[in-house]
Amino acid sequence: MVTSRDVARAAGVSQATVSRVLSSGTNVREETRLRVLEAMRTVGYAPNAAAQSMKTGRTGSVGVVVSDLTNPFHPQLLEALGGAFDRAGLRMTVWIADAKNDAALQAIRERSIDGVVFTTATTQSQELIDALDRRSPVVLLNRAVPGLECDQVASDNVVGGEVVADYLLAHGRTRAAFVGGTPLASTLADRRTGFGDRMATAGFPLADTSIAHGDYSHASGYRSMTELLDSGAEIDAVFCSNDVLAFGALDVARARGLRVPEDLWVVGYDDTDMASWESFDLTTVRQDVSQMAELGADLLVRRMADPVRPVERVVLTPDLVVRGSTAHAGR
Amino acid sequence: MVTSRDVARAAGVSQATVSRVLSSGTNVREETRLRVLEAMRTVGYAPNAAAQSMKTGRTGSVGVVVSDLTNPFHPQLLEALGGAFDRAGLRMTVWIADAKNDAALQAIRERSIDGVVFTTATTQSQELIDALDRRSPVVLLNRAVPGLECDQVASDNVVGGEVVADYLLAHGRTRAAFVGGTPLASTLADRRTGFGDRMATAGFPLADTSIAHGDYSHASGYRSMTELLDSGAEIDAVFCSNDVLAFGALDVARARGLRVPEDLWVVGYDDTDMASWESFDLTTVRQDVSQMAELGADLLVRRMADPVRPVERVVLTPDLVVRGSTAHAGR
DNA sequence: CTGAAAGCGCTTACAG
DNA sequence: CTGAAAGCGCTTACAG
Numbered sequence: 001m002v003t004s005r006d007v008a009r010a011a012g013v014s015q016a017t018v019s020r021v022l023s024s025g026t027n028v029r030e031e032t033r034l035r036v037l038e039a040m041r042t043v044g045y046a047p048n049a050a051a052q053s054m055k056t057g058r059t060g061s062v063g064v065v066v067s068d069l070t071n072p073f074h075p076q077l078l079e080a081l082g083g084a085f086d087r088a089g090l091r092m093t094v095w096i097a098d099a100k101n102d103a104a105l106q107a108i109r110e111r112s113i114d115g116v117v118f119t120t121a122t123t124q125s126q127e128l129i130d131a132l133d134r135r136s137p138v139v140l141l142n143r144a145v146p147g148l149e150c151d152q153v154a155s156d157n158v159v160g161g162e163v164v165a166d167y168l169l170a171h172g173r174t175r176a177a178f179v180g181g182t183p184l185a186s187t188l189a190d191r192r193t194g195f196g197d198r199m200a201t202a203g204f205p206l207a208d209t210s211i212a213h214g215d216y217s218h219a220s221g222y223r224s225m226t227e228l229l230d231s232g233a234e235i236d237a238v239f240c241s242n243d244v245l246a247f248g249a250l251d252v253a254r255a256r257g258l259r260v261p262e263d264l265w266v267v268g269y270d271d272t273d274m275a276s277w278e279s280f281d282l283t284t285v286r287q288d289v290s291q292m293a294e295l296g297a298d299l300l301v302r303r304m305a306d307p308v309r310p311v312e313r314v315v316l317t318p319d320l321v322v323r324g325s326t327a328h329a330g331r
Numbered sequence: 332m333v334t335s336r337d338v339a340r341a342a343g344v345s346q347a348t349v350s351r352v353l354s355s356g357t358n359v360r361e362e363t364r365l366r367v368l369e370a371m372r373t374v375g376y377a378p379n380a381a382a383q384s385m386k387t388g389r390t391g392s393v394g395v396v397v398s399d400l401t402n403p404f405h406p407q408l409l410e411a412l413g414g415a416f417d418r419a420g421l422r423m424t425v426w427i428a429d430a431k432n433d434a435a436l437q438a439i440r441e442r443s444i445d446g447v448v449f450t451t452a453t454t455q456s457q458e459l460i461d462a463l464d465r466r467s468p469v470v471l472l473n474r475a476v477p478g479l480e481c482d483q484v485a486s487d488n489v490v491g492g493e494v495v496a497d498y499l500l501a502h503g504r505t506r507a508a509f510v511g512g513t514p515l516a517s518t519l520a521d522r523r524t525g526f527g528d529r530m531a532t533a534g535f536p537l538a539d540t541s542i543a544h545g546d547y548s549h550a551s552g553y554r555s556m557t558e559l560l561d562s563g564a565e566i567d568a569v570f571c572s573n574d575v576l577a578f579g580a581l582d583v584a585r586a587r588g589l590r591v592p593e594d595l596w597v598v599g600y601d602d603t604d605m606a607s608w609e610s611f612d613l614t615t616v617r618q619d620v621s622q623m624a625e626l627g628a629d630l631l632v633r634r635m636a637d638p639v640r641p642v643e644r645v646v647l648t649p650d651l652v653v654r655g656s657t658a659h660a661g662r
Numbered sequence: 663c664t665g666a667a668a669g670c671g672c673t674t675a676c677a678g
Numbered sequence: 679c680t681g682a683a684a685g686c687g688c689t690t691a692c693a694g
Contacts (some may be wrong), residue, residue, distance in 0.1 A: 001689055014665045019689055029663055046440035050390070051687035053381035054670045061443070079400045082427040091443065093392065094362065096413040109377035112392070112422065128386055220606055251609040263538045273401055278582040314459035320659055330589050334671055345681045350673055360679055382671035385686045 004046045011039035015288050023046055038072055041215065047154045053111070058083060061091040063104040063116035064301060069096060070093050071232060072272040072290070077119055077142065080293030083312040088112075088301050102127040108136045115304045117141050117296050135307040139298035142287075143314070153292055155316040156189050161194025163320050164267050165202070171266050171326075173237040174204040178225045179249055180241040181216040188216070188241040191269060191285075207233045214242070221248025229256060236264060237326075243268035243275050246282055250325065267325040281324035292316060334377045342370035344554050353378055354454070360600075382427055384442070392422040393631060394447035396436040400427060402547060402575050403603040404620070408450055408473065411624030419632050421445075432457040439467045444636045448472050448627050466638040472619075472627035474518065475644070483654050484623055486647040490524025491616045494651050495570050495598050496533070504596050505535040505570040508579055510527060511556045511572040514545040519547070519572040522600060522616075534657040535629035538564045552579025560587060568593060568657075577613055581656065596657040612655035623647060 004018040011018065013036060020028050028036075039045075053059045067073050071249055078094070085092045093113055095104050097120050104116045109118050115137030124145060131138055133149050144154040166174055178187050196206050207228075213245040216229050221240055225248060230233070240246035246268030250260060258264050268275060271286035295314055302309065333351040344347065344367060352367040359367075368378075384390045397405050406597060409425070415424045424444055426435050427662060428451050435447045436458050446468030462469055463481050471539050473483040501509055507530055511519050527537050552571055556579060559566070565630050571577035577599030589595050599606060602617035627644055633640065 003688090005687080015688085016665060016667090016690085017663090019687095023689065027663060032663080046437070047439075048385070048687050049441040049443040050381045050384035051670090052381070052689080054385060054672085054687080055689045057670085059381070069410045070403075072401075072403065072406075075403075077398035077405040078425075079427050082425065088427075091424050091438065092426075093422050094409075094413065095423075096410050096418075106377070107380075107422065110380040112380040206664085219606070222609075247608065247610065255609060273549075277578065278553075278586060279578065332671090336671080345676085347681060347683090348670085348679090350671095351680085354673065358679060363679080379671050382686090383673080385671080386673040387686085388686085 001048075002043050004045070004047070005253070006043050007036065007039045009044045010043050022025045026135060036182060055109070058304075059111060059114050060089070060111045061093050062304075063093045063095065063107055063113040064099055065095045065104050065120050067097050067117065069217070070240065072243075072274060072288075073242065073270045075209055076272065077293055080290045081117060081119075081141075081297055084294050084297035088297065090301075104137070105131045105138075108138075109134075115139070115300045116122040117300055118143065123236075126202045130287045137298050137303040138287050138301065138309065139300045142292060144315075145186070147217050149311055151303055151312050152297065153296045153314045153316070154187070155287050155292070155318045157190030157318075158194035160287075161191040161239075162198045162268065162317040163194075163285060163318065165195050167199035167320055167322075167326075168239075168265065168267075169199070169204070171203050171230055171265075174199075174202075175231060175235045176204070176237040176259070177207050177228055177235045178239050178241070179221060179245050181220055181229070185216075191241050191312045205233060213288070216245060218244050218248040218251075221245030222252055223248075225249040225252040229258075233316055235294045237267070238264065239267045239269075242330070243270045243280075245280060246284070246325075247274070247280055250280060250282070261324065266331075271321050275321070276323070283323045283326040284321055285318045286321045287318055288316065332379075335376070335378070337374050338367065338376045340509075341374050342367045343406075350394055363601060365627055368377075376555045385529075388442070389635075390445050390446045391420070393426050393635075394424045394438055394444040396426045396428050396432055396435050396447065396449045396451050398428050398451040398545070402573065402574075403605060404573065404585045404601045404618075405450070407603065408624055411621045412448060412472075415625050415628035419628065421632075436462045436467070436469075439469075446470070446631050448631055449477055451476065457589045463555055466635040468625050468631055470631045470634065470640065473621065473623060475508045475515075475646075482628065482643050484627045484645045485518070486618050486623070486649045488521030488649075491600065491618075491649040492522040492527070492570075493529045494525075494616060494649065496526050496529035498653075498657075499568050499596065499598075500530070500533050500535070500597075500652055505533075506538070506564075506566045507535070507568040507570060508538050508559055508566045509562060509570050509572070510552060510559070510576050512572070513598050514575070517546075522570075522572050528601055538566060547576055549575050549579040549582075552576030553583055554579075556580035556583035560589075567596070569595065570598045570600075572600055573617055574603045574611075574613060577615070577656075578605070581611060583614070592655065598657060602652050605653070606652070614654045614657040615652055616649045617652045618649055619647065633646035 005015050007018045008015040021033050066078050069075050087271045106114045117139045119141045138150050138151040240299050253260050268284035271284045275282040275284045336346050339346040339348045352364050354375050397409050400406050438444045448470045448474045450472045469481050471483040599613045601614035602615045606613040
């Protein structure tokens, strides 16, 4: 292994000078700097990250905890986060968690990473609370946990649900059902609350049959929609708590010869890329993934720079994207 | 920060003994071991990864370079790799690369990661060749680069194309077109070669109009299919070099009132989750993502353990999954 | 602007 | 089975 000592020898300077060129670049005569740089190239030097990290206390890596990459919303979020951290000169360690996952918090404790973004359902685990007590840099993205003293970025899912209700009501679609996963993640529960309350307030409570199955997958949406229709519920609209569920619901509608949107309106949530594909042409509530990721990455970077700054909670307002699964006629 | 020295003090032993408990666990009296473990808990100790890594020369992290998470095949691969590395006790640093990306190779040089899996198009960049000369652990997954002296796992894309041709020919679908991206990644070029050669050999060369546009996205498939049909080509089957392109092609067929499969057969590649959704019900060439990821992770682990072991090249044989976009009647 | 030296927190021979 | 000590490869005061 080539070390800074080898470079020093080759350049005829002390090891300390090599290190200065590497880290600050200041307090070095330009001529010396160039000579050292040249020597680095000649001997094929690359600084040892562990040694640097041990001295500086920083690793240059951050963690991202995501779940369920089969829902395209999550890869989109991951890709956006990757871009943001890349621009910030940070590497990204990824945990793909099924449920709660404290590996990332452990990694912070071991100083493998400098901070972490959680995009998964985060219960107030003791580990998380301890980490925050320790002033570990943690950002919650796409999740709001009211009691938690940490930076958070989330869209207002209650408003997201309300927007859908208002839209349906404005167009006389009053016999609405809700399809979610179960148990509902807080984000989805909020969507349901906003939606259901608004409909109820307008005098059109959701059908009791607004049921949900399993996870948040296509299969789950398919099953939920099937049961909904089998139950004989008279519905003219269905709001699914994410796009993938809505795709499943659409497939059921199609298979049964229901015309969308004439007979049934279908609304999703997330505005994933696929929602705009002609096969689906899905009206959905848009979450600006790029913006969300950008804000989250930025908050984490600032938190790492200053562990005691006041906590920030950013709430994004989602908006409705109207497409053929509701608005247009004759598709 | 709590160090092993603090633990030693609390347990009434030397720092070396704490370290022994931590690393090997051997050569320590059971009673001592328990006392140290207890002290660790009491003082809230977590070993410093950088210090460990500096001594051992290993980081416990591996890199994965993926591209284009909008193609669901890649998230599936990433998720499978994440699972495999997790089971091996390794963290996963992810680079989402648009083109060639040497950041991961740089990270190996700096000892931020112990090895890397490339799942992206890898030209024989000088950096990669240098890395291999240095015996850096590198595995190519889903990419075969014949000249490259490194472990590789890929499916046989030529055979994949041939399988499709044989299938079409066996069912009398002889006026076939190919839709790919451009420029073709080697994987896709192989699929085209296998497909085109087999069709030509049987006396049914592909239409000249077998064109391709842009990337490997839905939009690209949509545009290619549109041009294909606009050109007036008389085709009864189209083979798309991946599923996402096929979804775009299917949407065009639908929009134009072409019946699939009666008027047109559509075949994809990858067997992503979505291919089985009723909206698409796509016949496609299956790549076993889990197996591929498992093999790749395993090769990397073994390569890291033994940098001089002979290179392995694993070739997987893809198989055809027949669904409604070709076989069934009346959908 | 540069060098000698201390030290980051571990692991691991080397003695005992 | 345990401790004292060296050293992994850097960064950064401290002198000059």
